[in-house]
Amino acid sequence: MSNYANTKDELDSLKERLPKWLEASKSLSTGGKVASYIPELSKAPQQALGIHIIDASGDSVSAGDCGLSFTMQSISKVFTLLLALMDNGEKAVFDKVGMEPTGDSFNSMLKLELVQPGIPFNPLINAGAIVISSLIAGSGPDEKAERTLQFFRSLSGNERLQFDLAVYQSESETADLNRSMAYFLKDNGVLEGNVHDVLDVYFRHCSVQAQCADLARMALVLAYDGTDPITGVNLVPRRYVQIAKTFMVTCGMYNASGEFAIEVGLPAKSGVSGGILTLVPGRYGIGLIGPALNPKGNSISGVHLLETLSKELDWSLF
Numbered sequence: 001m002s003n004y005a006n007t008k009d010e011l012d013s014l015k016e017r018l019p020k021w022l023e024a025s026k027s028l029s030t031g032g033k034v035a036s037y038i039p040e041l042s043k044a045p046q047q048a049l050g051i052h053i054i055d056a057s058g059d060s061v062s063a064g065d066c067g068l069s070f071t072m073q074s075i076s077k078v079f080t081l082l083l084a085l086m087d088n089g090e091k092a093v094f095d096k097v098g099m100e101p102t103g104d105s106f107n108s109m110l111k112l113e114l115v116q117p118g119i120p121f122n123p124l125i126n127a128g129a130i131v132i133s134s135l136i137a138g139s140g141p142d143e144k145a146e147r148t149l150q151f152f153r154s155l156s157g158n159e160r161l162q163f164d165l166a167v168y169q170s171e172s173e174t175a176d177l178n179r180s181m182a183y184f185l186k187d188n189g190v191l192e193g194n195v196h197d198v199l200d201v202y203f204r205h206c207s208v209q210a211q212c213a214d215l216a217r218m219a220l221v222l223a224y225d226g227t228d229p230i231t232g233v234n235l236v237p238r239r240y241v242q243i244a245k246t247f248m249v250t251c252g253m254y255n256a257s258g259e260f261a262i263e264v265g266l267p268a269k270s271g272v273s274g275g276i277l278t279l280v281p282g283r284y285g286i287g288l289i290g291p292a293l294n295p296k297g298n299s300i301s302g303v304h305l306l307e308t309l310s311k312e313l314d315w316s317l318f
């Protein structure tokens, strides 16, 4: 699982090779589309592509537009799942969300009515992530959102992480599909609590603003089974990280997860802002941004760059 015995040599060689791989992938962004169903997201630069790769000693290599800030969107779902597991335990969480990929798009509610019991298929589709938001502990939406932000800060080692209020507001004003899903889940007895409050927590965690280096550091914690190898602090029980990484392999790239597993072979999670968080277990955390999306909603240039990296360096787990 890598052509190099140690990450230091590999990172050294990447310093030379990564920029040209990035340029080749970047040219694909003209063939993609920046998400616009959340109007504020449409302001992102279509051509941008940036990547940051960090190892356990804190050595890193980055290339491209790493200074770009973007919202985590669906990438946040991996970490709200972890928080909900830590707050409630496995049984309570999986009474309300399933463990299977859907093969449908991330915002589909088709199977909620078709398949009984009507619980969302998994925690990484919108329906599942909204139920997960309802399970985060806290006295109200403010406390739940604040606890989530604090958790993201501790994982990223970045106390300055914040909500992007413009994106939050833009999503909250236009989220009729997510809203209808949440009411449907409430009527089915799957979602408990006030629908407005639950969605408020969901929109807020999707709007956490980050850069590639933040995603890379969060991914590094997953790559080291829940312990930040840089500080030595255990942040998440190993079992929950194992669950999250498995979902990333089976559902993390929406209904392109099978193809991604074949072409890249790493646990990953994408978001509609064009971010991708991925990791090489025991080696690296990786954060990437490329706002132009392919038809399945994943960064078109980002997926290409990860395919190149995985193939050139033999990173696939399989």
Ligand SMILES: NC(=O)CC[C@H](N)C(=O)O
Binding pocket: 072, 073, 074, 075, 106, 107, 126, 171, 178, 206, 270, 271, 272, 273, 297
């Ligand atoms: N795929 C995504 O990144 C979707 C997240 C977005 N906040 C939504 O609910 O539509």
